[in-house]
Amino acid sequence: MPTHTMRAVRIHAHGGPEVLRYDEVPIPEPGPGEVLVRVHAVGINPPDWYLRDGLTNIPPETRPNFHLPVIPGTDVSGVVDAVAADVEGFSVGDEVFGLLRFPSFDGSAYAEYVAAPASDLAHKPAGIDHVHAAGAPMALLTAWQFLIELGHDHPSPFQASQHRPVALAADTTVLVNGAAGGVGHFAVQLAKWKDAHVIAVASGAHESFLHELGADEFVDYTKVRPEEVVHNIDLVLDAVGGRDSKHFLRTLKRGGALFPVFFGEYDDEEIAKLGVTVSGTQVRSNGAQLAELGRLLDAGTVHVAIDSTFALADARAAHERAAQGHIQGKIVLTVA
Numbered sequence: 001m002p003t004h005t006m007r008a009v010r011i012h013a014h015g016g017p018e019v020l021r022y023d024e025v026p027i028p029e030p031g032p033g034e035v036l037v038r039v040h041a042v043g044i045n046p047p048d049w050y051l052r053d054g055l056t057n058i059p060p061e062t063r064p065n066f067h068l069p070v071i072p073g074t075d076v077s078g079v080v081d082a083v084a085a086d087v088e089g090f091s092v093g094d095e096v097f098g099l100l101r102f103p104s105f106d107g108s109a110y111a112e113y114v115a116a117p118a119s120d121l122a123h124k125p126a127g128i129d130h131v132h133a134a135g136a137p138m139a140l141l142t143a144w145q146f147l148i149e150l151g152h153d154h155p156s157p158f159q160a161s162q163h164r165p166v167a168l169a170a171d172t173t174v175l176v177n178g179a180a181g182g183v184g185h186f187a188v189q190l191a192k193w194k195d196a197h198v199i200a201v202a203s204g205a206h207e208s209f210l211h212e213l214g215a216d217e218f219v220d221y222t223k224v225r226p227e228e229v230v231h232n233i234d235l236v237l238d239a240v241g242g243r244d245s246k247h248f249l250r251t252l253k254r255g256g257a258l259f260p261v262f263f264g265e266y267d268d269e270e271i272a273k274l275g276v277t278v279s280g281t282q283v284r285s286n287g288a289q290l291a292e293l294g295r296l297l298d299a300g301t302v303h304v305a306i307d308s309t310f311a312l313a314d315a316r317a318a319h320e321r322a323a324q325g326h327i328q329g330k331i332v333l334t335v336a
């Protein structure tokens, strides 16, 4: 293969995992403010299959424009191969990780090389490998921007008011729904880092995993409805969302908050009557926050759980695994 081309996975038409094609394409040129990263591992996330499906689950007014064929993916860990003249802070040979260009959906991470905005990158924590580093960016930044610090003042496409995390401490009880997944398992760990009392909701197979991550209590949603057994909660981080999310309103104490990570439907009258708030946001790329999170990863305060790994060429199998659900941690593509 000539050296100016690379392998990348591209979507040529919308559809199921079978539309992912392993192509030969030009190596991108880093533009102003960018570095070229030789990719070692790619973390996969729900927006990757939303893009594959045509973003039909995103309201048309907030749906980004894109043209096919497109290289999906946002989360990378790799080594800097070239640096634009105006970039400071990164040099050839540096190990880096990042959530690229989100929420623009043009991260182009399923590839051997990616041109990455330097502002979206941080130095990879030395104590974890590329597979674990690639599993962190989107899911960990989501948990961080919902729970700890938003870190920007961009308006949210989903609500008029700006999302504000609530203070977490030893006297705070946090329920995490979807606790075993990418966002959920990081949310459990960040809430424990803040000394909160954490109740994890997931299917039964994840019970010991979630206790090992620090969860104080576990609810198996396949056996019992969480809203029937859990009450007086300060904060629900709902990483599942959807139609059932509204049931968590009943678990909150007055003054409590529900943070849906995915769209839900809520009755304003019920929210007012219960004296609670509902607030969400959309994760954004943020290299400075990732640098801060890199210190928690390096210290072992936050651990990246790996559900499974697949070679980049087998991205289809990785998406098929994701479609089966019950993900524990992160699915990661490895790049030879």
Ligand SMILES: NC(=O)c1ccc[n+]([C@@H]2O[C@H](COP(=O)([O-])OP(=O)(O)OC[C@H]3O[C@@H](n4cnc5c(N)ncnc54)[C@H](OP(=O)(O)O)[C@@H]3O)[C@@H](O)[C@H]2O)c1
Pocket: 045, 046, 047, 138, 139, 142, 177, 178, 179, 180, 181, 182, 183, 184, 201, 202, 203, 206, 221, 239, 240, 241, 261, 262, 280, 281, 282, 283, 284, 325, 326, 327, 328, 329
């Ligand atoms: N707002 C944002 O900016 C933002 C950012 C990132 C992600 N998201 C959204 O957040 C959601 C979660 O993302 P993710 O990356 O964490 O997904 P994920 O890794 O696929 O995890 C989803 C988890 O939910 C669990 N689950 C499924 N149905 C459940 C139910 N009814 N009750 C409790 N748990 C259930 C699954 O395992 P078990 O069923 O086995 O427990 C799985 O562990 C996605 O919808 C994603 O699009 C939004």
